[in-house]
Amino acid sequence: MRGPALSLKGRALRYLSMREHSRLELGRKLARYAEExxxxxALLDFLEKNNWLSQERFCxxxxxxxxxxxxxxxIMAELQSHxxxxxxxxxxxxGLADSEAARxxxxxxxKFGTVAADAAERSKQMRFLLQRGFSQRAARVAMQGLEETFGDHDDA
Structure with a gap:
């Protein structure tokens, strides 16, 4: 037998106790259970006012x-979707740009560990990094093993 149905506020607090949510995401989840x-x-405003819902913490x-x-x-695309x-x-x-090459x-x-020997393998490795959302510059630096010199422009 199931317990009593949760109120909208109770449901929101349960979602927030599991993990941080964006306002948009929590609003979508709660809209399914909203009644007349x-x-x-108003509930989302109340949660933000009491600091239970925070965009900074979600980010x-x-x-x-x-x-x-x-x-x-x-990551930026996912944040925009939220x-x-x-x-x-x-x-x-x-803040993320500084660490992209190292990441x-x-x-x-x-994933790979060694520098690719042929062009086909290099292409495969580059596509993998690009599909993960890394810039071409960061992917190129990563494949060459030069993350330490990514920010250095004195070597030119």
Missing amino acids: GDDVN ESLLNRRSARFGNNR GVNGEALAGLKA ASDVWRR
Whole structure:
């Protein structure tokens, strides 16, 4: 036998206790259970006012979960799909740009480990990194094993 049905607020708090959600994502989930007279936007405003729903925490959580496996392009696209945009998105992108080559190198090293001998294998490795959302520059640097010199422009 099932327990009593959760209120919209109870359902929202249960979702937020499992992981951070964006306002857009939580609104979509709650809209399925909203009944006549329920105001989902008012509930979301209440949750934000009490700091139970936070865009900053959601962004940090998503970055922590995704940055070890994916590149900037993929992470930015996912953040945009969750309704994060504007200044917050620009700030996050700037913070990720510094570490993209090192993250691409880690992903490349875990998957392949050795420099490709022929053009077909190099293409395969490059496509893998590009599909993960890394920039061409970061992918090229990772495949050459030069992540330490990615930011250095004195060598030219």
